[in-house]
Amino acid sequence: MYNAKAVITGIIVFAVLCTAPFWAGMTGKDYKNTGIVLPADEKNCIEKAEFMRAEHMRLLNEWRDEALREENRAYVASDGKKWNISLQNTCLKCHSNHKEFCDRCHTANSVYPYCWTCHILPGESK
């Protein structure tokens, strides 16, 4: 092998960088579950849980547009039930524990929505 020193250095750098997804995960904690705490007194969200898990951000975005841009505060869920479009009065009524509900998944997945630049965080002084 020619230029063995440079080539072996290169191979080591390559191998270290390409296995990063594996060893980088070992540097932190393991992640077996989200550790999310569901509201105790309410079992059903406005839509099905599967839909809410995947699409809640889209729903919230649409709600913002409906409420603030269209002045429409009525939302009809897929099961026909009517809801008041309001983050603070509808969502946060049940999901009142921000730290143990929203943040559990958001922080783990590096999701930092800008809800709270306008809305007041639940539990904080108004």
Next chain:
Amino acid sequence: MFLSLLLVLLIGAVAWAGSAAGFAPLFGVALPYLAAAVFIVGTVWRMVYWAKSPVPFRIPTTGGQEQSLDFIRQAKIDCPDTQMGVFARMFLEVFLFRSLFRNTQADVRTSLTANNGPGTVYYSSKWLWCFALLFHYCFLLVFLRHFRFFVEPAPLWVTWLETLDGVMQIGAPRFFMTGGILLVALLFLLARRVFNGRLRCISLVNDYFPLWLLLGIVCTGICLRYFDKTEIAMVKVFIMGVTHFSPVSAEGIAPLFFVHVTLVSALLLYFPFSKLTHMAGVFFSPTRNTANDSRRARHINPWNPPKQYFTYAEYEDAYRDAMAEVGLPLEKEPDKAAE
């Protein structure tokens, strides 16, 4: 072109059908392990293979005046004659794609003012450089952003990267510019092959296939983020299981996620055996990494067989008597040589 598109669609369809039919661990666990192993071993094998090939002579592609007399200015980067010059050239090549920046295009024009008639013009063409650079850097950033799924807690630098990437605050989830630019750049690189006649003529399946594969990866990725979402908290649990070598159940994750993973695995499997190895190959290109010093330093071909020398002294020893007989001048006369 259509063949490679069909191939990518077929891979995607197989992954979709397979994971929907309950073979998700096959596409989400077994295939990525295999692909990562093949990718790393294959690329290292390629590097060792290249490193074993002797490069007996300096063969840099020279793009300017070589080192000459003192009053002739040398093109220090385009025709380097020192290790430092080679380093500068390689650095600019690897990080800024300098050889693409120097790209020119030739065109035949029916009327040129310069020669009052038809003629050929050469002009600088930076499109390929621009989109190639955008593609590679956006791809790097997109790869780095994925570390939020590999590390718990998500690293701070990933969050900074995402803040910067989504600084436009469009929609929810926030639109990441790198993803969009990546798609546009790939479409340009594809359109270039399709609409440029000369280029289409020399484009083969192994040119189109990586483009379609990357387009498939980018499209499924964008789709998973913005349109047909799957719950990323479960995806992270699943991926962390894979990277910690203790796979967990894939239940509840949309088949589209496995299409994404399968296409990435296909890319990794294909990588070491295709033109994509230019990632490692650029460092092994003798036309880039050799200094143009062939007139100053002697480079000996390593596979030359040992030479059979026959020196004049030996020659004279062998034929001395015959030479003396015909009266040729000798360095040692026969009577002296005998002593």
